[in-house]
Amino acid sequence: MNMAIVKNRANGPVAVAANDEPATQATKPMVAFEQVSKRFAAGRSSNEVVALDNVDLVVPRGSVTGIIGRSGAGKSTLIRLVNGLERPTAGRVLVDGVDVAGLGEKDLRSVRRAIGMVFQHFNLLSSRTAFDNIALPLEIAGVDRQAIEKRVTPLLELVGLSDKRDRYPSELSGGQKQRVGIARALATEPKLLLSDEATSALDPETTRSILDLLRKINKELGLTVLLITHEMEVVKTIADHVAVIDGGRIVESGPTFDVFTGHTHATTRALLGGLAGMRLPEFLTKRMSSEPHDGSRTILRVIFKGENATEPMLARLGSDLGIEVNILAGAVDEIAGRPFGMLVVSLRADAAKIAEARQFLAEHGLASEVVGYVA
Amino acid sequence: MSPDIIALIVKATGQTLYMVAVAGLVGSLFGIPLGVFLATSGRGELFPAPSVNKVLGAIVNATRSTPFIILVVAIIPFTRLVAGTSIGTSAAIVPLTIATIPFVARLVETAIREVDPGLTEAARAMGASPIQIVFKVLLAEARPGIASALTLTVVSLIGYSAMVGAVGGGGLGDLGIRYGYQRFMPDVMAVVVVVLIVLVQLVQSAGDRLARQFDKRTRPR
Numbered sequence: 001m002n003m004a005i006v007k008n009r010a011n012g013p014v015a016v017a018a019n020d021e022p023a024t025q026a027t028k029p030m031v032a033f034e035q036v037s038k039r040f041a042a043g044r045s046s047n048e049v050v051a052l053d054n055v056d057l058v059v060p061r062g063s064v065t066g067i068i069g070r071s072g073a074g075k076s077t078l079i080r081l082v083n084g085l086e087r088p089t090a091g092r093v094l095v096d097g098v099d100v101a102g103l104g105e106k107d108l109r110s111v112r113r114a115i116g117m118v119f120q121h122f123n124l125l126s127s128r129t130a131f132d133n134i135a136l137p138l139e140i141a142g143v144d145r146q147a148i149e150k151r152v153t154p155l156l157e158l159v160g161l162s163d164k165r166d167r168y169p170s171e172l173s174g175g176q177k178q179r180v181g182i183a184r185a186l187a188t189e190p191k192l193l194l195s196d197e198a199t200s201a202l203d204p205e206t207t208r209s210i211l212d213l214l215r216k217i218n219k220e221l222g223l224t225v226l227l228i229t230h231e232m233e234v235v236k237t238i239a240d241h242v243a244v245i246d247g248g249r250i251v252e253s254g255p256t257f258d259v260f261t262g263h264t265h266a267t268t269r270a271l272l273g274g275l276a277g278m279r280l281p282e283f284l285t286k287r288m289s290s291e292p293h294d295g296s297r298t299i300l301r302v303i304f305k306g307e308n309a310t311e312p313m314l315a316r317l318g319s320d321l322g323i324e325v326n327i328l329a330g331a332v333d334e335i336a337g338r339p340f341g342m343l344v345v346s347l348r349a350d351a352a353k354i355a356e357a358r359q360f361l362a363e364h365g366l367a368s369e370v371v372g373y374v375a
Numbered sequence: 376m377s378p379d380i381i382a383l384i385v386k387a388t389g390q391t392l393y394m395v396a397v398a399g400l401v402g403s404l405f406g407i408p409l410g411v412f413l414a415t416s417g418r419g420e421l422f423p424a425p426s427v428n429k430v431l432g433a434i435v436n437a438t439r440s441t442p443f444i445i446l447v448v449a450i451i452p453f454t455r456l457v458a459g460t461s462i463g464t465s466a467a468i469v470p471l472t473i474a475t476i477p478f479v480a481r482l483v484e485t486a487i488r489e490v491d492p493g494l495t496e497a498a499r500a501m502g503a504s505p506i507q508i509v510f511k512v513l514l515a516e517a518r519p520g521i522a523s524a525l526t527l528t529v530v531s532l533i534g535y536s537a538m539v540g541a542v543g544g545g546g547l548g549d550l551g552i553r554y555g556y557q558r559f560m561p562d563v564m565a566v567v568v569v570v571l572i573v574l575v576q577l578v579q580s581a582g583d584r585l586a587r588q589f590d591k592r593t594r595p596r
Contacts (some may be wrong), residue, residue, distance in 0.1 A: 083500050111504035123497035126592045129516050137501040139511065168591040188501075 017355070030192055030224040031059035031078040036091030036101075038077050038248075051077040053248040055091070059241070064218050064225040065259055066256070068232070068271060073141060074248040075228035079194050082226065083115045084108040096191065113141055116185030117182050120197035120375030122177040130180045131165045133154065136292050137187045155183040159213065175206035186221075193217065195227035199234055207231075211238050232271055236260065236335050244268045256336040261367075280344060280371065281329045288372035296373040297346040298354050303367040304341035313364055314345065323349050323357050346374065380554070381573060383386025384566055387550040390464050391574070394539065394546060395532045397468050402532075403525060409435075410483025411475060411509060421495070421505040435477040442540050451542075465545025471535055479528050486499075486520025487513050510554050519590035526582025547571055564591055 038052040051074045059065045080086040081093045084100050092099045100111055124133045132154055138148045149360050156162045159179040171176055179199060187192055195214065199207040215238050215279035218225050229235060235242050235256060242260070246267040252259050260272060280288075288299060302314070317323045330343035347354060356367045395457040409431070415421040447470040454469040455461045490513050496519070498508045514521070537548020547567050555564025 085496065085499060109502040109504065112500055115500070119493060119495055119497060119502040121491075123493040125494060125512065125516055127589070128519060136498075136511065139401070140498070140501050140507050170591060170593055194500075287559045304551070 005219055027061050028073060029058045029094075029227060030063075030096060031057075032092075032094040033057040033078070034080065034092040034094065035076075035267050036088045036093060038074075038081065039089045040319055048335070051247050052088070055245075055248075055250055057243050057250055057253060058059050059224060059226050060275055062218075062222055062240050063082075064149055064215070065241040066235035067226070067228045067243045067245055068230065068235050069228075069245035069267075070230060070271075074124075074243045075230075075245055076196065077198055078245065079226065079228045080190070083112050083117060089109055101290075113137070114190050115192045115194060116190040117194040118178070118181050118185050118196065118198045119152070120200050122169070122174075122181045122201075124177055124180055124184075125137060126169055129166045130161055130172065130176075132255065133169070133180050134183045134187055137184060139154045141188055149238075151187060152183075155186055158186070158217075174202050175209060178202065178210050179213065182210075182217070186217065186223075191224065192211070193223050193225045195229075197229055198227065200229065200231065204233075207234070208237075214238060220245045236333075238308070240336055244271065256339050256341070257305070260335050261303060261340055282346070284328060284372075284374070287374045289374070290372055292351070292373045293375070296375055297348045298353075298370060299372045300345050300347055300358070301369045301371050302334075302343045302345060303360060303369070304339070304343070305365070305367070306338045306340075313361060314343065317347075317357055317360065321353070321357055321360060323353060345372070376566070380560075380563060383449060384547075384563070384570065387545060388546045388568070388570055388574075390544070391533065391536050391548075394468055394527060394544065395537045396472055398475050398536075399525070399529050399532055400469075401472045401530070403479050405419065405472075406528075407483050407521070408478025409480040411487060413480060413484040414487035415505075415509065415513070416546035421508060429563035430571055435480055437588075438474065438477040439481065441511060443470070443535050444541060446474055447539060447542055464543075464545050467536070467539035467542055467546075471532060474482045475528060475532060478531065479524065482524030482527060483517070486517040486524055490516045490522060494579075500584060503547065519586045519592075522582060522586040522589055526579060526586070529578045529582070533571065533574055533578070542588070551585055562564040 033055045036052055036055045037050070037213075040049040040051060041242055042048040055078065057067075057078075067075050067078060077086055081088055082095060082100070083104065088101050091101070093101045095111060095115070095169075096110065100108065101113060125136065128136065131152055134152045135148045138151060143151070156165055161176060161179050161183070164172060164176060164180075170179070172180065181198070193214075198214070199210050202210060211234060214225055214227070217223050218238075225238075227234070227239070239256050241254065242256040243250050244259065244267055245251070245267060251265045251267050259268065284299065289296075292298065314325050314327070317325050324347070326346045326347055326348075328344045332339060332341040334340065337366065347357060349357065354370070361368050402471050412422065413431060413435070416424045418425045428578060439444070447467075450470055450473060451461045453473075454466050457469050458466040461465050494516060495508055498512045503511065536544070536546050537551070539546065540549025540552055547570060551564050551567035554560045555567060
């Protein structure tokens with residue numbers, strides 16, 4: 001890691017976040033994990049497993065917060081602590097200010113009715129129609145048939161399945177099943193929606209439509225959404241806050257744009273591997289060395305964030321500083337609705353000139369990073 | 376075939392139906408809850424009671440591994456206690472019921488264990504109580520399996536009921552043995568066998584239809 005990025009993080013996006021901060025802190029967070037650990041006791045054929053290790057994490061009210069990590073990183077355990085499907089070994093899990101870890105089964109049941117949950121494999125009852133599946137949580141809460149009818153009909157409309165009302169899950173496509181799952185999770189008018197890999201079993205197009213629906217619910221109903229996923233695409237598309245989890249620890253968290261464009265942690269980088277411009281082209285890595293030598297050109301990765309992504313800064317390196325810039329690879333992407341670009345360029349200049357160039361870029365809000373040297 | 380013999384066959388059919396119906400009904404009444412309990416009382420399940428689960432499981436296994444004809448004789452004192460007598464059709468219902476309970480319980484347990492655990496988790500996440508999970512999720516989703524289990528039970532009961540002639544229980548099996556075999560009347564034997572086959576066929580196809588009706592997991596398009 002180099003100074004430019006650190007500096008940029010301190011000046012640029014963090015300042016934006018700081019402006020947001022008072023508003024979110026003034027209102028109580030929807031979910032707060034406080035030094036939460038979860039260990040699964042050793043079984044006859046297994047060793048003790050530390051699923052979560054001293055996790056601190058806040059889910060701001062009204063946000064879409066994504067927790068991303070590889071399988072086995074502890075995401076499933078983390079999300080199940082929120083509605084008490086799992087209990088922590090240590091620490092507190094505050095949902096709307098109430099520590100669910102300390103609740104008995106009975107109190108927990110009423111808390112659960114205020115939290116909707118969507119599952120990777122939908123978990124719909126095969127013996128119930130779409131309507132009756134959505135009605136299930138209401139039946140459980142003891143709502144009468146008439147009120148159920150009144151509640152479920154608009155929900156079917158919200159998820160665009162009014163015409164599938166009397167269909168059984170086996171007659172629905174994957175995307176339609178997940179829509180029923182979402183409607184069911186909304187039936188009791190929860191304040192928090194948990195999504196456990198809701199799109200992982202769906203094709204990209206259906207994933208997109210389900211994410212749009214979740215976004216719409218978040219915006220229109222003001223529902224806080226906490227989702228776990230292993231798919232970069234999901235977090236990039238809808239999460240405004242993100243936490244990266246690895247080996248039961250939160251390794252990075254914050255506003256999605258900052259975390260993904262700062263990408264300081266190795267795990268975040270690995271997850272970002274698929275993101276445009278992150279991976280260096282092979283023709284370059286083959287020839288690249290980590291130390292400069294006589295007449296070598298410096299390979300620089302320049303990161304364009306937000307507004308800056310549209311300024312012609314590289315051209316000005318040539319015109320203002322007289323440095324020859326050669327573009328080797330690059331891409332522009334969008335994270336949490338903001339443009340994000342990355343260019344890999346080679347500069348033919350001495351160390352002093354390179355430092356000057358990077359200084360110039362930093363002054364204009366562009367982070368840069370020396371990735372290597374080629375002859 | 377003389378009218379007397381025909382009257383005997385009709386009467387024996389009635390006895391078989393009576394025994395099978397009562398034993399099947401009472402056996403299911405106890406067997407289904409027992410099966411639900413066996414399926415939900417393991418460690419970390421809905422009603423965790425692992426030691427009770429083990430004891431009940433052992434009793435179920437013991438009853439199921441006792442040959443039915445031995446069970447009939449072995450529980451004669453109990454039969455007398457319940458039915459007031461140890462011989463006759465009504466008395467025969469007692470051992471039939473006792474044999475049916477563990478039979479139903481194991482089949483229902485299997486049917487319930489086949490319900491996707493994800494559904495139980497979803498119901499828990501909705502704030503369902505264990506009892507609600509049993510009725511709204513487990514029993515509802517296991518309906519096709521339970522329908523098949525009860526069909527199998529009734530078919531087996533028809534077979535078992537042939538053995539209760541040993542304690543004067545009557546029924547088709549008894550008629551077949553006493554008239555068809557011991558009195559050398561092959562025509563009576565043939566009729567008995569045909570009636571039994573027809574009964575089993577009727578029960579099986581009715582049960583299959585019911586199971587199909589309950590099963591919404593896959594549908595032909």
